[in-house]
Amino acid sequence: xxxxxxxxxxxxxxxxxxxxxxxxxxxxxxxxxxxxxxxxxxxxxxxxxxxxxxxxxxxxxxxxxxxxxxxxxxxxxxxxxxxxxxxxxxxxxxxxxxxxxxxxxxxxxxxxxxxxxxxxxxxxxxxxxxxxxxxxxxxxxxxxxxxxxxxxxxxxxxxxxxxxxxxxxxxxxxxxxxxxxxxxxxxxxxxxxxxxxxxxxxxxxxxxxxxxxxxxxxxxxxxxxxxxxxxx
Amino acid sequence: xxxxxxxxxxxxxxxxxxxxxxxxxxxxxxxxxxxxxxxxxxxxxxxxxxxxxxxxxxxxxxxxxxxxxxxxxxxxxxxxxxxxxxxxxxxxxxxxxxxxxxxxxxxxxxxxxxxxxxxxxxxxxxxxxxxxxxxxxxxxxxxxxxxxxxxxxxxxxxxxxxxxxxxxxxxxxxxxxxxxxxxx
Numbered sequence: 001x002x003x004x005x006x007x008x009x010x011x012x013x014x015x016x017x018x019x020x021x022x023x024x025x026x027x028x029x030x031x032x033x034x035x036x037x038x039x040x041x042x043x044x045x046x047x048x049x050x051x052x053x054x055x056x057x058x059x060x061x062x063x064x065x066x067x068x069x070x071x072x073x074x075x076x077x078x079x080x081x082x083x084x085x086x087x088x089x090x091x092x093x094x095x096x097x098x099x100x101x102x103x104x105x106x107x108x109x110x111x112x113x114x115x116x117x118x119x120x121x122x123x124x125x126x127x128x129x130x131x132x133x134x135x136x137x138x139x140x141x142x143x144x145x146x147x148x149x150x151x152x153x154x155x156x157x158x159x160x161x162x163x164x165x166x167x168x169x170x171x172x173x174x175x176x177x178x179x180x181x182x183x184x185x186x187x188x189x190x191x192x193x194x195x196x197x198x199x200x201x202x203x204x205x206x207x208x209x210x211x212x213x214x215x216x217x218x219x220x221x222x223x224x225x226x227x228x229x230x231x232x
Numbered sequence: 233x234x235x236x237x238x239x240x241x242x243x244x245x246x247x248x249x250x251x252x253x254x255x256x257x258x259x260x261x262x263x264x265x266x267x268x269x270x271x272x273x274x275x276x277x278x279x280x281x282x283x284x285x286x287x288x289x290x291x292x293x294x295x296x297x298x299x300x301x302x303x304x305x306x307x308x309x310x311x312x313x314x315x316x317x318x319x320x321x322x323x324x325x326x327x328x329x330x331x332x333x334x335x336x337x338x339x340x341x342x343x344x345x346x347x348x349x350x351x352x353x354x355x356x357x358x359x360x361x362x363x364x365x366x367x368x369x370x371x372x373x374x375x376x377x378x379x380x381x382x383x384x385x386x387x388x389x390x391x392x393x394x395x396x397x398x399x400x401x402x403x404x405x406x407x408x409x410x411x412x413x414x415x416x
Contacts, residue, residue: 011338012338012342012349015345015346015349016267016349016350016369026259027262030255033258033280036280037283038247038250038251
């Protein structure tokens with residue numbers, strides 16, 4: 001270190017250049033500063049490790065990128081989901097009978113899970129949707145019970161899309177003769193009250209209704225046996 | 233111990249040689265940093281950054297004498313200081329349209345001691361101080377300074393002119409104080 005007095009005669013630049021240190025301008029604690037520097041100098045392995053991690057992550061991303069591109073170009077992933085759908089199919093009239101034969105229908109047993117609707121003569125049942133024109137006769141209509149059908153629904157592979165696409169299950173409609181509408185009821189010709197047989201409904205096992213006023217085993221009793229196909 | 237030997241050992245990764253070099257050169261380099269960065273803590277941080285780069289690149293350095301080594305280390309320190317100042321965005325200097333050339337009386341500075349010169353320089357505002365240090369002390373041209381600081385040559389010239397003007401005032405004030413002190 002040069003003494004200030006020694007360089008006093010030199011030019012100001014050289015004075016400044018040769019000024020090694022000032023008492024108040026030296027490093028406070030050289031050892032601490034050196035420790036800091038030493039730690040930084042020997043940090044390399046950790047940094048290298050981090051660099052390797054980054055490299056691995058980048059490689060992983062690069063590897064996954066073509067797959068992602070392929071996936072996005074094919075559009076959303078669609079899953080085939082087999083959905084159980086219940087549909088009612090109206091069956092062709094099982095029997096066409098005349099008014100005179102109202103109470104003399106064959107004792108053919110009603111197939112299980114069938115609803116039999118009775119309409120009077122000249123009843124025209126028109127379903128706007130199906131456009132079914134029934135013949136001018138007393139008919140026994142059998143509606144087949146709910147038939148399960150497998151419907152394949154294509155649903156995108158996302159939770160949101162899934163919830164959006166899957167239709168809510170609808171309750172199956174229960175159709176009674178009284179619900180066919182006023183027009184149909186007005187056009188229908190029902191048997192007069194005096195002609196109505198008296199019924200006594202007996203509840204057996206929630207499914208069967210029988211007419212006990214008729215002799216047991218008679219045709220009419222068999223005919224009026226109704227088994228409710230399903231519960232609501 | 234000879235610096236050349238220390239450099240050779242430090243190149244080979246000797247911690248002891250590196251520490252010895254740090255002990256030998258750190259005070260001098262701190263003075264360099266302090267000429268550019270007024271804050272002492274900042275200057276010490278810059279010093280460590282500079283030494284870190286020095287030791288990291290020492291293997292690529294071809295030793296040709298002590299002066300060359302010190303000159304290289306000094307250059308590293310100055311670059312670190314300029315990087316620090318640029319990060320702090322202190323070079324948003326507005327250029328004056330007219331640059332007034334002020335004759336600088338170097339004689340007044342020559343009469344001062346090294347400590348007084350150092351104290352006067354670090355009292356200059358950051359823009360003036362940086363340009364004055366680079367031009368008057370390091371001997372750079374205005375074009376070099378402009379490219380280093382990211383300013384125009386005109387700005388560099390005006391900053392130097394203002395720095396000189398302020399230094400004259402400070403020296404005059406110092407002279408008056410000196411005369412007063414002598415009279416007392």
